[in-house]
Amino acid sequence: MKSKYRNIFLGFGVIAVIIMLFTFDMDYTELWANLKRAGYYFPLIVLLWFFIYLLNGLSWYEIIRDGKQTYVPFLRVFKLTITGFALNYVTPGGLMGGEPYRIMELKPYVGVERATSSVILYVMMHIFSHFCFWLVAVLIYICLYPINTFMSIVLSVTIVFCAFFVILFIRGYRLGMAVAFVRVCGKIPFLKKYARNFAEKHKEALQNIDKQIALLHQKRKRTFYFALSMEFVARVLGCLEVWLILNILSTNVNFISCILIVAFSSLIANLLFFMPMQVGGREGGFAIAVGSLQLSGAYGVYTALITRVRELIWIVIGLALMKIGNKKHEETN
Helix, strand or coil, X not given: CCHHHHHHHHHHHHHHHHHHHHCCCCCHHHHHHHHHHHCCHHHHHHHHHHHHHHHHHHHHHHXXXXXXXXXXXXXXXXXXXXXXXXXXXXXXXXXXXXXXXXXXXXXXXXXXXXXXHHHHHHHHHHHHHHHHHHHHHHHHHHHHCCCCHHHHHHHHHHHHHHHHHHHHHHHHHHHCCHHHHHHHHCCCCCCHHHHHHHXXXXXXXXXXXXXXXXXXXXXXXXXXXXXXXXXXXXXXXXXXXHHHHHHXXXXXXXXXXXXXXXXXXXXXXXXXXXXXXXXXXXXXXXXXXXXXXXXXXXXXXXHHHHHHHHHHHHHHHHHHHCCCCCHHHCCCC
C-alpha cells in the first residue's frame, strides 16, 4: 500500500481515539482508581488479547494459504489482524475501515482478487463463529438455568435470529457473497447507480472472488473447519477476560457464567453496531447480562469499563503497527 493511503487510515484512527478520550464518560481520577483496583489482573487481561488475536491471525492465515505455500509471512498477517481490528473498533458501523485496509496491504502479495476473497472469507468466518457462539450460549442457558416466560421468548427469538444467519452464511459459502452483496447494494437509495456501474465494470472479478469463496467450503473442508475452530476458540478464550475482571469483585463467578455474560452482552452490543466501539451498548449489555445471572449490575458496568480501557490500549497498538515494517512492501506505482 502507498504510504499516503496508510497515513489516511492512520490519521482517521488517531482522530477517533482522541475524540474517544475526550468523550470518555468517567472522571480520570475515578478511572485510575478502578485500574488500581484491578491490580495485576489488568496486565493479564491486556496480554490475553495477544493470544486471542494470535488465534484470529491463524484463522485468516490458513484461509490465505489456499492449501499451498504462501508468500505472506505469518507475522505480517498477525500484524494486519491487530491493525484491522483496531480500525474496525474506531469505525462507526464496523467493517468499514479494517477490511479495506487489509485488502490494500495484502494486495502486493497475492493480487487484488485473492486479497479481497481472503478478507471476505475471514470476515464471514469471524461473524459466522459469533452466531455459533450465541447458539451454544443459548444451549448452555437452557441446560443450567430455570426459564421463565420472558427468557423463553428471548431465547426463542435468539435461536431464530442466529439460525437464520447461519443458514444465510452457509448459502454464502456455497455460492459466494460478492455478487450478491453488490446486487443488494444496487437496490439501496443513493448507492444504486454506483453499485450497478461497479457490478458491470468488475463483473468478471466479482465472479472470480465468489468462486474462491465457494472453493473454501466445497474443496477445502479442513481449512474451513480449522479457521472456524480458531475463531470459536478465540471467542471462548475471550470469556476469560470477564472471568478475570469479575474475580476482582467476587469469588462466586464461574467460567460458564462468564460465557453467558459475554454472549448476551455481545448480542446486545452488536445490535448497536453503528456506534464506534459500540459505546453505550457494551455497558448496557454487560449490566443486563450480569443482572440476569443474579449478580449486581454494578459488576457489569465495571467489567465494561475495564474492557473499554483494554480496547483503547490495543487500538493504540494496532495504529502504531501501521507504521512498522512497511518499507519493503511499499508499492512503487
